[in-house]
Amino acid sequence: QKEVEQDPGPLSVPEGAIVSLNCTYSNSAFQYFMWYRQYSRKGPELLMYTYSSGNKEDGRFTAQVDKSSKYISLFIRDSQPSDSATYLCAMSADSSYKLIFGSGTRLLVRP
């Protein structure tokens, strides 16, 4: 069993929809939670960072962490075709910041 599980998709939604992306994990020591966006043939770029539990909002993006359920989510409001990319969750247990990544969910936002 992988430490971090993520549905690979693809997830196809119409423009303007609310998108929900999720990851589950098994290691209760994880404290640092991140979401990265990766466009085709590019390196990942950080979207959201959350330490421990709770919610964090940045523009159209909201990240949620539920440590009791070992479950994290990324919500995208008013999705745009430019949001079409692969979204990777990542986690770390300590300050070395060795990240464990999910396999990524491919998102397609249709105009």
Add this chain to the structure above:
Amino acid sequence: NAGVTQTPKFQVLKTGQSMTLQCAQDMNHNSMYWYRQDPGMGLRLIYYSASEGTTDKGEVPNGYNVSRLNKREFSLRLESAAPSQTSVYFCATHRYASSYNEQFFGPGTRLTVL
């Protein structure tokens, strides 16, 4: 500001050949990382370097060696390439402060081993 640069962008090797992937950063970050990305597997950490002069194994270190030449440069070497090492390789640096925690990735090197 180039950020994180990687060379080469593409490479094709035959089984048994060796090569070194180069990574350089101009962000003055202490920590640097090498990942590989395979379809359906996400990114997996090969090696990392917390600071100049130190390196440590990640999740999948077998078949690789690294050198942290100085603060700017972190290279990854394949001594005897195998088809299982066909992948996209990403170098990254890390920035941490009280309000943010971010890894910056390079554009990647696409390696095919025949």
